[in-house]
Amino acid sequence: xxxxxxxxxxxxxxxxxxxxxxxxxxxxxxxxxxxxxxxxxxxxxxxxxxxxxxxxxxxxxxxxxxxxxxxxxxxxxxxxxxxxxxxxxxxxxxxxxxxxxxxxxxxxxxxxxxxxxxxxxxxxxxxxxxxxxxxxxxxxxxxxxxxxxxxxxxxxxxxxxxxxxxxxxxxxxxxxxxxxxxxxxxxxxxxxxxxxxxxxxxxxxxxxxxxxxxxxxxxxxxxxxxxxxxxxxxxxxxxxxxxxxxxxxxxxxxxxxxxxxxxxxxxxxxxxxxxxxxx
Amino acid sequence: xxxxxxxxxxxxxxxxxxxxxxxxxxxxxxxxxxxxxxxxxxxxxxxxxxxxxxxxxxxxxxxxxxxxxxxxxxxxxxxxxxxxxxxxxxxxxxxxxxxxxxxxxxxxxxxxxxxxxxxxxxxxxxxxxxxx
Numbered sequence: 258x259x260x261x262x263x264x265x266x267x268x269x270x271x272x273x274x275x276x277x278x279x280x281x282x283x284x285x286x287x288x289x290x291x292x293x294x295x296x297x298x299x300x301x302x303x304x305x306x307x308x309x310x311x312x313x314x315x316x317x318x319x320x321x322x323x324x325x326x327x328x329x330x331x332x333x334x335x336x337x338x339x340x341x342x343x344x345x346x347x348x349x350x351x352x353x354x355x356x357x358x359x360x361x362x363x364x365x366x367x368x369x370x371x372x373x374x375x376x377x378x379x380x381x382x383x384x385x386x387x388x389x390x391x392x393x394x395x396x397x398x399x400x401x402x403x404x405x406x407x408x409x410x411x412x413x414x415x416x417x418x419x420x421x422x423x424x425x426x427x428x429x430x431x432x433x434x435x436x437x438x439x440x441x442x443x444x445x446x447x448x449x450x451x452x453x454x455x456x457x458x459x460x461x462x463x464x465x466x467x468x469x470x471x472x473x474x475x476x477x478x479x480x481x482x483x484x485x486x487x488x489x490x491x492x493x494x495x496x497x498x499x500x501x502x503x504x505x506x507x508x509x510x511x512x513x514x515x516x517x518x519x520x521x522x523x524x525x526x527x528x529x530x531x532x533x534x535x536x
Numbered sequence: 537x538x539x540x541x542x543x544x545x546x547x548x549x550x551x552x553x554x555x556x557x558x559x560x561x562x563x564x565x566x567x568x569x570x571x572x573x574x575x576x577x578x579x580x581x582x583x584x585x586x587x588x589x590x591x592x593x594x595x596x597x598x599x600x601x602x603x604x605x606x607x608x609x610x611x612x613x614x615x616x617x618x619x620x621x622x623x624x625x626x627x628x629x630x631x632x633x634x635x636x637x638x639x640x641x642x643x644x645x646x647x648x649x650x651x652x653x654x655x656x657x658x659x660x661x662x663x664x665x666x667x668x
Contacts, residue, residue, distance in 0.1 A: 433549030
């Protein structure tokens with residue numbers, strides 16, 4: 258399983274020289290399986306480049322949305338495979354209590370926000386409500402569960418026979434906790450992340466910023482490290498970087514958290530163009 | 537121990553901030569959590585007991601009908617909330633067995649149901665009657 262981030266920024270794209278090292282696109286990650294199958298995690302602005310990089314022989318792509326906040330779907334209309342009649346595109350994501358995934362996506366993929374209607378896309382498009390529990394996509398075993406973030410939001414755990422990835426890009430497990438972390442039974446997202454080879458986790462705020470953003474659905478870097486330790490992951494990739502944090506500030510913030518927390522696992526800030534090969 | 541659903545985690549977090557006694561139950565009637573104000577109702581501390589199974593709850597407190605409340609369902613409020621997936625509000629006498637103190641309480645019990653219509657547990661809030 259090979260994991261390649263195409264967008265690592267949270268909330269709003271932040272392109273420019275100050276963010277060139279880690280990248281300014283919003284959430285989008287390619288996961289390539291041992292059989293060549295491709296999963297796309299979220300459809301932020303990074304998905305445009307991801308679509309261009311797909312090998313010509315691929316005829317099916319599965320896009321797994323964690324939730325429908327704008328920074329996670331804004332790139333969807335610019336995903337090339339949607340306009341290829343020979344492509345089969347499956348989009349997975351959470352419904353709400355009253356609206357289907359299709360009805361929720363139509364709010365964006367329709368005028369006045371977007372000129373092309375969902376129903377007019379020429380690819381073979383199938384929409385799937387992300388369900389609790391496990392489902393299979395090619396060689397991937399996927400597990401989804403609701404996690405702590407405003408609105409219907411899921412996290413994913415993706416496994417092959419040899420490796421496991423947990424993807425929790427927008428996640429505030431410390432919400433309401435008088436001390437964090439609590440024991441695992443009472444920690445959002447823990448079952449998805451437990452023992453994962455690689456965890457991509459929300460790390461938007463510094464510890465100093467977090468108190469002003471409680472309830473916004475994101476984590477302090479220190480809390481991401483504490484969560485990863487509690488879950489016993491083997492490698493943490495802080496993700497969903499704050500759009501206001503340039504490359505130097507990002508490295509300083511994550512470096513300070515590492516110095517404080519002294520994690521016993523490697524911590525590698527997510528960067529566009531990097532990749533993780535889990536075998 | 538498996539992780540609780542996020543809805544139950546948020547219910548517990550909320551209970552931890554409230555002034556009124558709150559008990560959080562799973563679908564079997566086991567008390568998963570109770571807040572500090574509820575420790576006074578039960579006569580035990582959560583940090584000492586952890587979760588409490590239904591039989592142990594019966595050893596801690598006894599609920600009985602309050603005749604002055606008129607006709608009410610005699611079913612236990614939490615049991616009724618779980619069984620019928622409906623909110624219940626009832627007045628009861630509560631006997632705290634550890635010191636035999638009797639409290640007149642109103643109990644609000646409601647089921648916790650997620651967006652997939654799945655019953656996850658129930659919450660009971662205790663409102664002590666104020667002396668006139």
